[in-house]
Amino acid sequence: MSLLLSIVLPVHGVERYLPRCLDSILGETPAAETRFEVIAVDDLSPDGSGAILDAYAARDPRLRVMHLTENQGLGGARAAALPQVRGEYVWFVDSDDWLPERTVGVILDELAQERRREVPADVLLTDFTHVYPDGGSEPNPWRHVLVGSPLVEGCTLAEHPALFQTVMSVWNKVFRREFLEGLGVAFGRGYYEDISVTYPALLAAERLRYLDRPCYFYRRGRDGAITATASPKHADVFAQYDAIFAFINRSDRPGRPVPESLRTLVFDRTVRQALNVYDTPGLVPVARRKDYFHRIALHFERHRPADYRFPGGVRGVQYRLAARGARIAYAELRRTGRLPRELKRGARAVAPAVKKGVRSGARFTAYNAFRRLPLDEHLAVYAAYWHRGYACNPAAIYEKAKELAPQIRGVWVVENRRQADAMPPGVPYVIVNTPAYLKAMATAKYFVNNVNFPRTMAKRQGTVHVQTQHGTPLKAMGMDLRGRPEAAEGMDFDRLQEAIDRWDFLVSSNPHTSEHFSRAFPGRYEMLDTGYPRNDRLANATPEEVRAMRERFGLRPGTTAVLYAPTHRGGKGGYVPLLDVAELARRLGPRFTLLVRTHYFHTDGPGDLTTGADAAEIVDVSTHPVVEDLYLAADALVTDYSSMMFDYAVLDRPVVIFAPDWEEYQRERGVYFDLFAEPPGAVTVDVDGLARALRAGDPEPGARARFRAKFCVWDDGGAAERVVRRVFPMGPAR
Template identity: 75%
Template sequence: MSPLLSIVLPVHGVERFLPRCLDSLGLGSTPGPGLPAAPPDTPGSPDEVEIIAVDDLSPDGCGAILDEYAARNPGLRVLHLRRNQGLGGARTAGLAEARGRYVWFVDSDDWLPDGTLAAVTAELRREEAGPVPADVLLTDFDHSYPDGSSEPNPWRHLLTGSPLVEGCTAAEHPALLQTVMAVWNKIFRREFLEGLEVSFGRGFYEDISVTYPALLAAGRLRYLDRSCYNYRRGRPGAITSTASPKHADVFAQYDAIFAFLSRRGLTNQRLVFDRTVKQALTVYDTPGLVPAELRREFFAQISAHFARHRPAGYSFPAGLRGVQYRLASMGSRRAYDELRRTGRLPRTLRRRARAVAPAVRRGVRSGARFTAYNAFRQLPLDEHLAVYAAYWHRGYACNPAAIYEKARELAPEVRGVWVAETAAHAAKLPDGVPYVIVNTPGYLRAMATAKYFVNNVNFPHTMAKRPGTVHLQTQHGTPLKSMGMDLKDRPAAADGMDFDRLREAVGRWDYLVSPNPHTSEHFSRAFPGRYQLLETGYPRNDRLALAGAAESAAVRERLGLAAGQRTVLFAPTHREGRGGYVPLLDVRDLAERLGSGYTLLVRTHYFHTGGAGDLTAGEGAAAIVDVSDHPAVEDLYLAADVLVTDYSSMMFDYAVLDRPVVIFAPDWTEYRRARGVYFDLMASPPGAVATDLDQLAEALLAEDPAAAARAAFRERFCPWDDGGAAERVVRQIFPVHGGAAVPPPAASPRAASPAEA
């Protein structure tokens, strides 16, 4: 009986990487896939998996390595080619020798994660046992980098949860064509593949002449939501980073793809054409790929591709992308390059651009900003300028505000300027705080010349940090929920997060502030980078640590809270997938349970707009006040006798005050499953836990629920909140002359409650 799976392994010039690849296929020194010790029909036995390695006249020691492995592994066969065939030719030679019912083309510088062969063969057996076996099984994968780091498949959100999980065609899930078109994460039913009458091309991009036809013609595609492949990126010699005339090989592969579509009468030509044009222009635009002396010819081939394969009735995309496509179709390379460089079209062409004028105008505006920004970047760095921002330029808040105030005191020669999204946001800044508005000349100059960046989120990726600039990332909360790269396996929570862009942003950080040991542990993994971790405590919590009874009383007076009222701050967090503010608690019902001796302050998450809705309380009920727009959440902490939250990081900040916290968690199991968490909040809460209205009202009416739990929580999460965090950060980042150094983080003091005040 033929094997279930044939693995075809083309090998050329990968001596450093080959042993790891072979070992991951179970060909190491211990019994595993392919060894005689494996019984028949066991995943990886010779009866189930065969491995065909093709030595493509490798110039190094790969041939000897393969022979050594084959001598002790009957499941491995080695073909030694007498002349170099290239990656496509080697795969073709291996496919001709394959006997498996399915075939998988694995690159010999990559490797499979542990347990992959067993998982894949089990999935293939299930497919064969079903009524309609998959023609192609797609697998998930990870990108791996030379520094040992990795990142998940950036297109995973287009696959997981899609019809591909159960099985469908490409026509039923066209988003498939936006994912990687490489061959290595696709396992083909061999009879189907051979029946397509397609072949791997020669030179670069050799596999797309197989993958496109296979995906478009398959009667059934399946996606296995498991990382089954580690694709090595960034190694020398990879085509994605190599300047070569062979990048023009892509056009021969396009011709083969469209010839197949015509033979089969397939109707996906618009989608395929758009994808090929996008790829060709990406190759042209990427610095260092197409040699300078060949760029004119390469662009002419893009224009010829338009002439040969533009589908009938094709209309250009909207916006600036459509302008670029039009220029490529006309062969207007100078105009295309000018538009890419400056955002402007040459004057002679602008007269003919009325049909695309709106998109051109948008391009001009963005291009003019880009040109101005690059011009400002030619100026010397301003050693005495720091740019501050918080919450996507929405206001003056959080750790950056605390650092700004302490820097004005300790490093007054460093001028601070705040970034505001709009004039309306700028109007809310405190009096006397300098600011610039996004995309104005002042903003572009500040971002291009500042010595220091301070933000609690990331600046736009277009504002690239210059050599010599110091970027301080503060973040904005102790994490309960999964963050950053830890979301790579949680697409619903990641909500389309671009992990490539995130890694790029983290690579710009020089310092990251940590509020406590718990955060240090998890942020180091969630945001992998070479920055220095500042274990200082959160600057924004200094005010809470140092607050006295008089400040709490003054805040309550400013908020108009009556003396003697017990004040409850209700502040739920954002939940992915629920849209706007969808409370799981009827605060009006709670107000009636608490009675007139209470005041409820309701604060929605800053992702939500429009406040908390109708909060009219009945007669005899607690007063309800919507404080969603109050600019300083620290005011609300100081005013409140007790905090009610669910999974918000506010619980960690409020714990600095050593006041009661009640966790309202009616959906903990669902939230934990969907978002992922770093610890079991139900096992280690900061206070009482309620899952329904009755329990919540009972906890709030009690004198001081769960004081012991709060003490343990403070010891774990507030050890550095001693009032000196901002000074520790400023002395680390800015030039501070004189004065005694602030001591290391100490135990957090206890602040007086409003009742005590």
Template identity: 70%
Template structure:
């Protein structure tokens, strides 16, 4: 009978580490013939070959292959796999080792799987990083793996976050027949295993994670590829080609995620000092551009943030701009701008030296006590709490001149008539930001904008937090990807006031944004419009949006998911439209990070109409037009609750979202309405009309107590000179 497990051990130049590795391959519960060890002496220049022969003489499980030509890790693994007879195969690196009891634990899992109706194709194990000084680090990706689906068995499509974990082969035990049927092979040179691990994870009918450290991975040893300068780092591109050759012709929904991961890895190699030799960096960057051009999937959405801007620069082959942005640390700042304006923003950033000098001179001018600078959503336009405060300040403090910062002329043209503006980084922008007394924003102004003594910075934020925010993200590395916490502390240090929409937010803001600002417990100014809305205004908005009379309108507004990248239609919208029927209109608004919505989706005559409203500039219009809200974990639910209309929560991946992003309360225990996990349940809840009014009442009591229509006035009277004290919030919502 064939062995249950074959351990393939490639060996080259590791005489110092090999004894520990070989000693660790013993098991207390191993049955005779259950394990075979195939050690491949890859023409090792030291004493490894003789050491293997001596060990094999005392261990009848081991066979030694002595290669006559050095093949590298990939070739040695391929040679060992050809000799393997086990039903499962584990590729162990000979400079690492298995902790005590690890092999016993893996064998126990494989016995169960081997006897099951659907044996696992890939068993992933937990692992530990071990450094030269003896210190250890737990698996930094464990939070992506130790979840319900992977602990019991699932596919990569059901747990796509696993593709953001380490792609090495050494913590993955593979069913040998499955691996051989894939038709893939290890590559030559560096990063040789990703051409096997990506296809294996994507094609596996069943994956499982063993939540026990079963592998000790040695980090930072001399000669390791992660710390050695070499032209062979460019070998990664051949492995990428192999991965996408495997995916060609396969309708794999995770292709975009794989593409993002490969680009990110290539840029990380380029960014890491000491890996790509200086004389080869230009050619390496050009290879990244070529990789993007050849393998970017159709319809792929560039991620928002620093990585999205890096993709655009790399795709253009704009190495000098990329390097300058990295050097000046402008990339994280630029990442908070819309993707539509990335190219001009980058050109301006590269020319930033002269602006800095001009700005420094202008800051010596006296402060203008009656000038306020407004911005929202990284200079996207007139919106949110800053817009509501601007309008109320014109009424209550007319002596304060408000000027808006926008990034493009198109955004300037979209401003309401008569609203003054400056273009970002223009001479006029430098002057107003150097001399204004007041600054109002729902995100942070650029760090290059210094806070002068005597200025007042009002931070409004832009949503009630369900998900972890600010400094709390230090515990959630995937969600915090690219976040500069030192820069965040610096930004919070400039705040004089922070607006809170409700007591829940006040409780968490102090920890998420530690600072010496005054917390304004006023409610959100942007929600005044919702609290004061009349039936006539709602009807006018619906008419302006072209919504027919008599239609029941549902607004679908999903949030961003860090673990999944850009917009992914987790909800089958045409199927939902069919179930709702022609009496409904479905407005679809994707998160602004995604740079676009689902586009036009055709539906049958007997189905609801689907309208993409992702680019509609004023989300409050959509709230007023909607009879019901369908969302997942977006903060829109807290604003929409002010209208006291039905809310349905679509939560098919709550456990994953909570694990990756972190949350401040259990939404499923305290939802604003019905909770559903599939289109049928969503449709039933929406067709029920108002299925959970008691849940909504409790939700409004907790999250909307200050939404009485007077939040903007309270903020303006506290921050600006108006000659009148700020009124206290009423209990309008609680008594409605």
């Protein structure tokens, strides 16, 4: 069988990160898996990276190492490797990032399927996860543009131009090598080197396909990353733009003709990127800003499509000023939201757009202008899970505040229109980066979140930030990871402390949480020993509500419903099937129903859940938005290390721990107590033991009672009220 995949790995100054990257590629595949190779290019690395590569290559023949005698940069290192690749497909992986568990095998199987197609994919796009220096992570923010689109089965860019809204880097794209070589393009020198390949590839591909599985962990904001580094090399982007449009204009260009609509989208995307670089503080050095802005004007002159129409609002005004090279007016517009008076007199065509733009807002201009307004003492901004929607402790606090502090108006932040459409009726919301969002973030008195708000939204004096967190901690958190370099890989503890310093209140679920959070998140905030507001619903649940939830999920009377909810495991990508759910269903029999809920980071779900007539029914409830509904419907919970066990214990129903990898988990992550010594119920490590425990009905009531006495002591149904009364002023509606 011919080689399917070549992974190209440029390496320079990443000694700290390189082993994890190599292990995620080579260590997760058996040595007998020879359908791929890795070509690592030591780009005259100044640290020990070259020696690390040689040591790995000595142990694994699938890794070949090239040592360059002159530093070539990312683009040059990739170009040096390309003549050496032998795979049918090539994947450019950055050596400071890493792949989730089992990813290489999944990609190889996908490529094997593509090989058999009549029209194999020229580019296979993958899903990915952002990882931040403070240890936080975020699913692909553009996934909504991809999932459910024609890209899932395969299409051209013209058939799904919304692809231009997503990241244009090469690391989440696997290229068919013959197609790539036939493009006649090359990686650029210096910064932004990959867009001169990515744009042509997407434009020319006969078939693009999207794999809806997280296949890449991409570090954002690490020290040394170009997106966080001041350098004159940011102007390198214009050479890449020239290369992109040279490709579009080539008469011998491979692929279909590029329609004017796509040319316009390419141009608009490049202008937006160039201005974002210029607008981001600290990227373009002060001495080079004038020249950089002039280069933007030249970009308009060289590449603006003949029928190009400026966008509306402030963005359109900014584009017009950039096209004219009006740097001072552009700066004045961004600073004040207004054009200079002398410019207005000669800019009648521009002024209406300015007025419209000030009404609609723009990301930098409007936010700075709104911050000059007085604080709105009656406005509270709510968010949960990185703006995913209405959920968790913030939702419970919002509901109670409407009752007890009706003079406080609450507004929710959501990421996009899809999430906005899923909001409960009557709940106000704003969408990220819209004018309403920017104004709310700039003027609100109160902020309630179960994660941190963006650090670009600075805390104003007089505001009140309530951090609720989103689970009782079993695993080590925050500053407690400083002594665990493996678990803390990529965390920026200074940035984490910066976020903690914003907090005025930290909500705690129980005494155990207060003890560990006060150490893991050291700060001047007030710890609210209230219990978790989200658990009030469980503490106050009535038999009628339980019955309604069971009917909602189609659970027949007499059926025992088991909720299986494993946690996310860092570094392992998508759903990790440690439990054979279908086998468990067969062992339990038809009087059981299994409700399977994968972690919200996982986008590929639990897979095929079909069973026979003599087995338990299996229902995938991963996308159900309200986990408390599932708690109420379920007669028992099966989990591993998820904080769901602490919440579900409020209901005083059986909890079974299925933890076959406990030793590995506690060694790698660190834990605050021994789950096997202090479990909420029965503990199992195989499917046979799990089935026995569930069939027993209530095998460990004593363990559950001890667990509840430690972790549910404040769950009396009044947590949200305690938070609201401490944070918000009580008073009648205005």
